Amino acid sequence: MRYDTIIIGAGLSGLAAGIRLAMFDKNVCIVEKHTELGGLNSFYVRKNRTFDVGLHAMTNFTAKGVRSSPLGKLLKQLRFSHDDFRLCQQEMSEIRWPEKSLCFTNDFEFMRQEVAEQFPDQIDGFNKLVEKILAFDELNLDNGDRLLSRPVLESFINDPILIDMLFCPLMYYGNAREGDMDFYQFVIMFKSIFIEGFSKPQGGMHYILNLMAQKFKDLGGELKMGNGVKTINASQGTVAGVTLENGEKLATATVLSSMGYVETLNRCEPVVAEAGTSKTGQVSFMESLFVVDKEPRDLGYDKSIVFFSTQPRFEYKVPEDLIDISSGVLCCTNNFKYPEPPEEGLIRLTNLASFSKWDGLSRKDYIAAKKEWRSRALDRLFTFFPDFRENVVFLDSFTPKTIKKYTGHINGAVYGSPEKIKNGKTPVKNLYICGTDQGFLGIIGATLSGISMANLHLLK
Numbered sequence: 006m007r008y009d010t011i012i013i014g015a016g017l018s019g020l021a022a023g024i025r026l027a028m029f030d031k032n033v034c035i036v037e038k039h040t041e042l043g044g045l046n047s048f049y050v051r052k053n054r055t056f057d058v059g060l061h062a063m064t065n066f067t068a069k070g071v072r073s074s075p076l077g078k079l080l081k082q083l084r085f086s087h088d089d090f091r092l093c094q095q096e097m098s099e100i101r102w103p104e105k106s107l108c109f110t111n112d113f114e115f116m117r118q119e120v121a122e123q124f125p126d127q128i129d130g131f132n133k134l135v136e137k138i139l140a141f142d143e144l145n146l147d148n149g150d151r152l153l154s155r156p157v158l159e160s161f162i163n164d165p166i167l168i169d170m171l172f173c174p175l176m177y178y179g180n181a182r183e184g185d186m187d188f189y190q191f192v193i194m195f196k197s198i199f200i201e202g203f204s205k206p207q208g209g210m211h212y213i214l215n216l217m218a219q220k221f222k223d224l225g226g227e228l229k230m231g232n233g234v235k236t237i238n239a240s241q242g243t244v245a246g247v248t249l250e251n252g253e254k255l256a257t258a259t260v261l262s263s264m265g266y267v268e269t270l271n272r273c274e275p276v277v278a279e280a281g282t283s284k285t286g287q288v289s290f291m292e293s294l295f296v297v298d299k300e301p302r303d304l305g306y307d308k309s310i311v312f313f314s315t316q317p318r319f320e321y322k323v324p325e326d327l328i329d330i331s332s333g334v335l336c337c338t339n340n341f342k343y344p345e346p347p348e349e350g351l352i353r354l355t356n357l358a359s360f361s362k363w364d365g366l367s368r369k370d371y372i373a374a375k376k377e378w379r380s381r382a383l384d385r386l387f388t389f390f391p392d393f394r395e396n397v398v399f400l401d402s403f404t405p406k407t408i409k410k411y412t413g414h415i416n417g418a419v420y421g422s423p424e425k426i427k428n429g430k431t432p433v434k435n436l437y438i439c440g441t442d443q444g445f446l447g448i449i450g451a452t453l454s455g456i457s458m459a460n461l462h463l464l465k
Contacts (some may be wrong), residue, residue, distance in 0.1 A: 006032075006256070007032075007257060007258070008028055008032050008034050008255065008256070008257040008258070009026070009032045009033060009256060009257070009258055009259065009463075010022075010031060010032075010033050010254055010258065010259045010261055010463055011033075011034050011035075011036060011247055011257040011259075011260050011261075011262070012034070012036070012260075012262075013035075013036055013234050013237075013247070013260065013261070013262040013264050013276075014036075014037060014044055014045025014263035014264050014440065015035050015036075015037035015042045015043070015044070015108065015218070015228065015230070015265060016042070016043055016046060016047075016263055016440060016451065017043075017046055017134070017213075017214075017217070017260075017440075017448060017451045017452045017455065018042070018142070018220060018263045018440035018441075018443075018451045018452060018454045018455035018458075019035055019037075019263045019439070019440070019455060020035065020042070020214070020217040020318065020451070020452075020455070020456075020457035021079070021082075021083060021124075021217065021220055021451075021452040021455035021456050021459075022261055022263075022439055022456065022459040023035045023226050023455075024040045024083050024220050024221050024224065024226070024229075024448060025082060025083065025456050025459040025460065026055075026226075026395060026459050026463055026464065027221055027225055027453070028084070028275075028308045029224040029464055030222060030225075031463070032245075033221075033226045034226070034227040034228075034231070034255065034257075034346070035204065035221070035228050035229070036225065036229045036232065036233070036234055036249065037229065037230050037231070037233070038128040038231070038232065038233025038234070038250070038256075038413070039231065039411065040228070040230050040231040040450060041230075042056065042215070042218055042230075042418065043058070043059075043124045043161060043210055043214050043412075044263065044412055044440075045058070045059045045408075045419060045441065045451075046058065046059040046210050046214075046448060046451070047059070047162070047210065047214070047411065048085075048176070048209060048210050048211045048214075050259055051399075052237075052399055052463045053281060054071045054296065054399065055209065055211055056294055057209045057210045057211075058395070058403075058411070059209075059419070061310060061334065061336040061353065061355075062095065062203040062204060062205050062309070062310060062336070062341070062343070063092065063203065063204050063205060063206065063445060063447075063448040063449060064178065064194075064201065064202070064203060064252075064447040064448060064449055064450075065197045065201045065202075065448075065449035066092060066094060066095075066201055066202045066203060066204040067085075067201055068350065069087040070087070071130075074096075074106055074201060075197070075449050075453055076201070076449055077178060077200075078453065078456075079449055079452050079453055079456065080308075081201035081278055081306040081458075082357075083217075083220070083287050083452075083456070085220075085310075085364070087217075089216065090206055090213065090322060091206050091207040091208065091212065092204040092206055092207075092438065093112055093204055093205050093206070093207055093271060093340050093341045093342045093343045094202070094203070094204045094341065094382070095110065095111060095202060095204065095205075095309035095310070095340070095341055095342075096110075096307075096308070096309050096340050096341065096342060096459075097110050097307075097340075098110070098203060098308055098309075098310040098311065098312075099308045099309075099312070099314045100170045100171075100173055100174060100313075101312070101314075101389070102166060102169075102170060102314055103165060103310055103311040103314075103315065103316065103317055104314070104317075105123055105124075105167075105170065105441050107120065107123060107170055107258070108121070108220075108308075110202065111201070111202030111203065111204075113200045113202075113339060114203075116199055116422070117131075117132070117182045117241045122165070123190050124164055126164075126401060127162050127163070127164050127167050130163070130185070131161070131162060131167070132161045132330070133161050134157075134158065134161040134162065137157070137161070137250070137255055137429055138191075138192050138195050138200075139190045139200075140301065141188070141189070141375065143189040143190075143192040143196075143446075145427075146187070146259055146427045146428045146429075146442070146457075146461070147427065147428070150200035151187050151189075152187065152188040152189070152400055153185045153186070153187065153188060154185055154186040154187070154190075154191040155168070155184075155185045157188055157191075158172075160169065160351045165318070166317065166318075167317040169314070170319075171195075171317060172186070172319065172321065172389065173278075173312045173313075173314065173321075173332065174194075174198050174281050174310075174312040174334075175190075175191060175194035175195060175198060175298040177312060177321075177333075177334050177355065178194060178198065178447065179193070179194045179420060179424075179446035179447055179450070180194075180288070180321065180420060180445075181286045181288055181418065181420035181421050181422060181423045181441075182288075182423040183287065183288065183321060183322040183323065183423075184320075184321060184322055187425070188355075189444075190425075192250045192293075192445060193447070193450060194445050194446055194447065196444065197241060197446070197447050197450065199363055201234060203309060203341075203372050204207045204308065204341070205338065205341045205343075205344060206237060207344070213300075214358075227278040230252055231247075231316075231371050232249045232250055232253070233249065233250045234247045234248070234249060234250070234264075234272055235247075235248045235249060235250045235272070235434060236248045236272055236273070236274045236423075237260055237262070237269065237272045237273045237274070237275055237433070237435050238254075239273060239275065239359065239381075239436070240339050241432070241435040242433065242434055243261065243435055244257070244260050244433050244434065244436040245257075246437045250396040251359040258435065259435045259436070259437070259462070259463055260436045260437070260461065261429075261437050261438070261439055261455075261458060261462075261463065262436070262437070262439070263438070263439050263441075263442075263455070264414075264420055264440075264442035265411055265413070265414055265415070265421050265422065265438075265441060266282060266283060266421070266426050266431070266442040267283045267284075267285050267415060267422060267442075268413055268414065268415060269431065269436070269438055270283065270431065270432075271362075271388040273433060273436070276431050277347070277433060278432075279431075279432050282423050283300070283424065284422050284423055285416060285418065285420065286414065286415065286417045286418025286419075286420060286421045286423060287324075287360070287418060287420045288321075288323065288354050288357070288419065288420060289323075289325050289357075289358050289359070289360050289403070289404060289405035289416060289417040289418055289419055290356060290357060290358050290408075290417055290419060291327075291355070291356050291358040291375075291378065291379075291400050291403070291404050291405070292353060292354065292355045292356075292402065292403055293353070293354045293379050293382065293400065293401070293402040294352075294353050294401050294402070295351070295352045295353070295354070295385070295393065295399075295400050296349050296351055296397065296398050296399040297349070297350040297351070297393055297396040297397055297398065298349075298350065298396050298398050299342060299350055299384070299396055299398075299424065300339055300346070300350050301337040301350050301351075301352055301391075301393075302337075302339070302340065302395070304337070304350075304391055304393045304396060304442075305390065305391035305393075306337050306390070306393070307337075307340065308335075308337065308340060309340040309341055310334065310335065310336045310337070311334070311335040311339060311390075312333075312334050313330060313332060313333060313334075313335065313389060313390075314332040315330075315331050315332065315385055315388060315389050316331050316332075319332055320332070321358070322355070322357070323359050323360075324357050324359050325359070326359070326361075326362065326378075327358060327359060327362045327363060327374055327378050328356040328357060328358045328359070328378050328382060329356055329357040329358075330378075330381055330382045330384075330385040330386075331353055331356055331380070331385070332354060332356070332357070332358070333356045333357075334353075334355040335351040335353065335386075335390070336352070336355075336463065337350075337351070337352055337353075337457065338351040338353070339351065339462070346387075349398075350396075350400070352393065354382060354383075354386065356382055358404060358405050360405035360409065360416040360417045360418075361416075363404045363405050363406050363417075364405070364406055369406075370415055373400050373403065377441065379400075379402050401462055405417030414441075415439045419441075420441055420446070421440075421441035421442040422442050424437055425444030426442055426443060426444070427443065427444045428461070429457075429458040429461065429462060437462050438458070439455045439457075439458040439459075440455065441453055443457075443458060
């Protein structure tokens with residue numbers, strides 16, 4: 006059989022692209038190396054508990070009926086209703102620094118007032134920055150000159166603490182570049198987190214992924230699980246098919262890959278020269294999950310998500326140690342507006358981590374290091390937040406090595422390469438990319454990436 010398109014990866018971008026193509030009667034096959042859906046946004050089960058891997062929250066929340074927003078566009082393009090996603094809004098989140106705090110909700114004017122109260126001499130500059138953000142076309146797919154964010158922010162705001170506090174959530178939730186962000190990505194994340202806001206789907210990513218996979222199959226799409234792509238085969242510079250890890254060969258007119266730009270080029274046969282010259286991502290994380298015997302708010306954790314730094318200046322870079330315990334993200338799943346409260350309390354802690362340091366450990370040392378650095382991270386956390394250790398009934402942690410194992414991303418780089426390919430093109434004709442390395446960020450962004458690349462290249 007010869008397919009119109011083979012999609013590599015059954016994550017959000019791959020599933021969204023598959024649904025979009027199947028709507029137009031394209032013969033589509035999604036190939037996924039793992040037995041579970043989701044890629045970077047999957048889930049796993051421990052002790053009869055299901056945990057989302059990448060999902061703290063979905064960004065870009067807008068209310069039912071708002072069709073011009075990223076969420077509204079996604080729902081329209083995939084023909085889902087707002088109710089289908091069962092989204093439950095955040096209560097309130099926070100950016101916490103040693104001497105400053107900014108709270109925000111899904112009402113942006115609340116955050117604007119917070120900035121005015123905490124940084125009264127910066128509010129005029131902040132408002133002018135917001136005007137620039139709202140006027141900026143962040144979805145332009147031209148791969149032209151890149152504008153970095155820090156100089157832009159410094160042209161409006163002269164307080165480095167406020168600049169760091171604005172960067173912290175946006176970097177932790179979508180930045181592959183150390184120390185700065187491409188401005189278009191800053192705009193995407195600022196709008197998605199601060200202007201639109203957070204929600205979580207009732208049932209977690211397991212529910213969303215199964216909803217999308219079922220729609221894809223109902224439209225006639227084919228889903229091959231547990232059998233990854235060994236090579237992407239080209240003839241005279243044009244993609245011709247793929248060879249799976251079990252030796253099966255699939256012929257196709259086009260391939261859309263969500264595995265990452267460098268990772269995709271590395272699978273190409275014949276070898277593509279650009280594979281050796283493209284930058285690989287370095288930014289990764291360690292995440293620890295703590296099931297607690299009380300509601301987090303009863304333990305002093307009343308925010309939905311807290312982005313924090315325990316020191317005055319925030320550094321977003323690969324740490325010199327196994328993890329950087331000076332900053333991080335706390336997510337309390339219970340503090341979203343669910344119709345029924347979750348059965349157990351859950352607190353998640355995320356810290357920047359070094360893949361090379363974790364990868365260099367023996368199995369025995371790796372297990373010991375997870376325990377040691379989880380403990381160190383908690384010790385630092387509890388200089389800033391209440392101690393919940395006596396209330397923990399189950400815990401688990403994963404590291405950059407885990408991320409690489411289950412996503413295939415070089416260096417366990419959650420957000421891929423710092424150099425994005427906005428138009429999705431590769432040196433091989435009819436081979437395109439979507440997802441992380443295309444450059445649309447966040448849960449909704451990844452989904453829109455699949456839709457956009459399908460519309461741009463495969464539905465012409």
